[in-house]
Amino acid sequence: MIVCSCNVVSDGQVRACLSPGPACPRTPAQVYACLGCSPKCGRCARTIRGILDRALSEAHAACATTCGAACTLKAAPALPAEAA
Numbered sequence: 518m519i520v521c522s523c524n525v526v527s528d529g530q531v532r533a534c535l536s537p538g539p540a541c542p543r544t545p546a547q548v549y550a551c552l553g554c555s556p557k558c559g560r561c562a563r564t565i566r567g568i569l570d571r572a573l574s575e576a577h578a579a580c581a582t583t584c585g586a587a588c589t590l591k592a593a594p595a596l597p598a599e600a601a
């Protein structure tokens with residue numbers, strides 16, 4: 518499903534750029550950069566944030582390693598509603 522009509526980016530493309538580790542995108546802006554595009558109208562930022570949060574929390578829940586505060590799979594803190 519296309520989640521960003523300005524850049525013609527699908528939810529699958531967003532998920533594909535999320536690889537756990539220090540370089541994993543944590544914000545919609547980092548996802549755009551990972552995909553080689555940039556935000557235009559910004560309407561998709563909330564949807565991309567939702568995909569990010571779900572993917573990172575699922576990866577964090579499935580992780581068998583206890584790394585506490587240093588865990589790179591924790592989702593970024595939620596943005597205030599007006600900033601998302």
Ligand code: FES
Binds near residue numbers: 520521522558561
């Ligand atoms: S829909 Fe993604 S920038 Fe416009």
